[in-house]
Amino acid sequence: MFRFIIKRLGIAIPTLLILIVFSFTLMHSAPGGPFTSERPLPPQVLANIEAKYGLDQPFYKQVTNYIVGIVTKGDFGPSFKYKDRTVNDIIAQGFPVTLKYGIWSFIIAVSVGISLGIVAAIKHNSIIDYFAVGFSIGAQVLPNFVMAPILVIIFTLWLGWLPGGGWNGGQWQYLIMPIIALSTSYMASIARIMRSSMLEVLNSNYIRTAKAKGLSNRQIIFKHALKPALLPVITYLGPAFVGMITGSVVIDMYFSTGGIGQMFVNSALNRDYSVIMGITILIGVLTIAFNLVVDILYAWIDPKIRY
Amino acid sequence: MVIRSKKIAQMAENLAAHEMGESHSLWADARRRFFKNKAAVISLVVLTLIVAFAFLAPYFTKWSNEEIDWAILGSVAEDGKPSFARGHYFGADPLGRDLFARVAQGTQISLMVGFVGAFIAVIVGTLYGAIAGYFGGRIDNIMMRIVDILMSIPYMFVLILLLVVFGRSIFMLFVGLGLISWLDMSRIVRGQTMVLKNKEFVEAAIAGGSTKFTIIVRHIIPNLVGIVIVYASLLVPAMILTESFISFLGLGVQEPNTSWGALISEGAGTVLYGTLWQLLFPLAFFVAGLFSFFFIGDGLRDALDPKDR
Numbered sequence: 001m002f003r004f005i006i007k008r009l010g011i012a013i014p015t016l017l018i019l020i021v022f023s024f025t026l027m028h029s030a031p032g033g034p035f036t037s038e039r040p041l042p043p044q045v046l047a048n049i050e051a052k053y054g055l056d057q058p059f060y061k062q063v064t065n066y067i068v069g070i071v072t073k074g075d076f077g078p079s080f081k082y083k084d085r086t087v088n089d090i091i092a093q094g095f096p097v098t099l100k101y102g103i104w105s106f107i108i109a110v111s112v113g114i115s116l117g118i119v120a121a122i123k124h125n126s127i128i129d130y131f132a133v134g135f136s137i138g139a140q141v142l143p144n145f146v147m148a149p150i151l152v153i154i155f156t157l158w159l160g161w162l163p164g165g166g167w168n169g170g171q172w173q174y175l176i177m178p179i180i181a182l183s184t185s186y187m188a189s190i191a192r193i194m195r196s197s198m199l200e201v202l203n204s205n206y207i208r209t210a211k212a213k214g215l216s217n218r219q220i221i222f223k224h225a226l227k228p229a230l231l232p233v234i235t236y237l238g239p240a241f242v243g244m245i246t247g248s249v250v251i252d253m254y255f256s257t258g259g260i261g262q263m264f265v266n267s268a269l270n271r272d273y274s275v276i277m278g279i280t281i282l283i284g285v286l287t288i289a290f291n292l293v294v295d296i297l298y299a300w301i302d303p304k305i306r307y
Numbered sequence: 308m309v310i311r312s313k314k315i316a317q318m319a320e321n322l323a324a325h326e327m328g329e330s331h332s333l334w335a336d337a338r339r340r341f342f343k344n345k346a347a348v349i350s351l352v353v354l355t356l357i358v359a360f361a362f363l364a365p366y367f368t369k370w371s372n373e374e375i376d377w378a379i380l381g382s383v384a385e386d387g388k389p390s391f392a393r394g395h396y397f398g399a400d401p402l403g404r405d406l407f408a409r410v411a412q413g414t415q416i417s418l419m420v421g422f423v424g425a426f427i428a429v430i431v432g433t434l435y436g437a438i439a440g441y442f443g444g445r446i447d448n449i450m451m452r453i454v455d456i457l458m459s460i461p462y463m464f465v466l467i468l469l470l471v472v473f474g475r476s477i478f479m480l481f482v483g484l485g486l487i488s489w490l491d492m493s494r495i496v497r498g499q500t501m502v503l504k505n506k507e508f509v510e511a512a513i514a515g516g517s518t519k520f521t522i523i524v525r526h527i528i529p530n531l532v533g534i535v536i537v538y539a540s541l542l543v544p545a546m547i548l549t550e551s552f553i554s555f556l557g558l559g560v561q562e563p564n565t566s567w568g569a570l571i572s573e574g575a576g577t578v579l580y581g582t583l584w585q586l587l588f589p590l591a592f593f594v595a596g597l598f599s600f601f602f603i604g605d606g607l608r609d610a611l612d613p614k615d616r
Binding site for chain 1: 465583
């Protein structure tokens with residue numbers, strides 16, 4: 001197991017480095033510097049500003065300085081647009097918001113999705129099974145950016161129950177629509193995967209043996225069927241996590257929740273390169289760390305896996 | 308003495324018919340299976356209608372997608388409703404342009420993004436996967452490690468970065484989509500190639516003195532067509548989804564061009580003013596389009612998947 005973790009880390013670290021170098025190069029090769037404006041600055045002033053941000057140094061030095069800054073001090077550098085704020089400030093402001101509704105969405109998508117999948121499989125060809133199948137097909141074409149306006153039409157425009165956007169310190173009224181919009185399509189996918197893998201497991205020989213032995217249904221499902229049936233779901237958790245992080249950009253933009261997604265798009269439109277890079281790297285680290293956890297979880301649950 | 312009965316004659320006829328059935332080619336078989344699948348056939352019809360709408364709609368309206376209807380500009384929320392009297396079948400967008408023409412234009416662009424994106428994925432992914440799978444060993448190891456690394460990058464963020472740095476245009480969108488879309492395809496193709504390369508016909512080709520390149524292009528890739536088609540048909544909606552996502556954020560297709568995502572974004576932004584048609588018409592096309600692609604993909608998989616045979 002230890003060797004397996006080391007090996008996975010051996011992929012994770014170069015991946016991060018590639019991500020950093022790639023995005024840094026992209027940023028560097030952009031036509032026009034970050035301080036190009038309609039009214040050109042006097043060359044002396046421009047030189048001073050560039051010296052302040054270290055832009056006068058050779059490219060390789062800038063990259064290494066940037067990486068060293070992140071690794072040793074966790075410092076993503078200053079924002080190019082807001083002179084008094086660093087990238088860390090901006091991330092520290094937005095990240096808790098994203099984290100709050102993100103974690104709730106993830107928990108709800110996974111728990112409801114898995115339960116729905118199990119129930120649908122146990123009650124195969126019942127009404128609830130048809131509902132689960134219909135839901136998982138329908139939700140495929142209802143990604144977050146479709147769900148969000150539909151929810152606003154229903155809950156804000158017609159029923160008037162929930163505010164159409166904003167955050168307000170994360171009160172529950174402001175959390176409901178972002179969570180539903182973000183989690184629905186993943187919930188449906190998890191339910192679909194869970195249902196089909198549970199059906200497969202329930203039809204296998206060792207479950208028949210367990211039934212023949214006279215075990216109760218509860219014991220069969222929770223002790224014998226659940227663990228192997230969960231494996232495909234666990235594989236899906238990685239992509240689901242990435243999808244939700246990506247989806248948070250839409251949620252932040254549409255509901256003006258003020259999370260990092262909103263900051264990402266705003267800085268993308270403002271060409272605030274250091275903020276864009278900071279957020280990209282943060283997301284990259286999260287994604288890679290999460291995938292690592294999923295891989296380890298998988299190896300732990302599935303005794304057949306070799307490392 | 309031979310007993311002749313209706314039953315035996317019937318049997319003989321059946322046998323003959325069966326023999327004729329045997330001569331069906333692989334593709335005829337697949338086509339038969341596909342057309343048995345009701346959902347897929349209906350989806351094919353719906354998709355055809357959508358494509359027809361995209362290209363024919365401009366001939367059925369007096370408004371072009373760029374013209375502003377000055378008569379309703381100040382009061383789109385009241386006068387911009389869908390109406391035949393004014394000639395705005397789907398109503399008007401927030402700028403007073405005809406939504407019917409805009410949806411047609413958006414449908415064209417979304418479909419184009421879907422197909423071009425999938426096409427790039429098919430070409431790059433198939434070649435990459437086939438080469439990695441056929442050569443195996445260290446080459447395979449390195450090539451697949453690269454794919455692993457690229458796959459664990461949060462691509463949507465990199466794609467947005469790319470669009471910001473090099474300017475927001477449809478061309479850059481294609482480059483960005485093309486960069487990421489082939490990864491899954493290459494994995495699937497590689498797996499299939501590794502199975503194929505040990506088959507007798509490859510051995511025969513090697514014995515016949517074919518070069519490795521010829522074997523890959525002439526013998527391996529033609530045998531991958533089924534799986535590639537199935538996967539490509541699922542890639543088209545995936546590409547459309549990605550493009551819509553980016554356009555929804557205002558970072559993808561730019562004015563005066565538009566796409567389903569951009570139209571949905573526009574409509575979603577004005578929902579609270581009560582101009583629901585601006586959201587619902589593009590949304591209906593988006594949902595119907597994606598649904599048909601998914602069902603057609605499913606149908607193709609059932610028709611072509613080697614596992615089912």
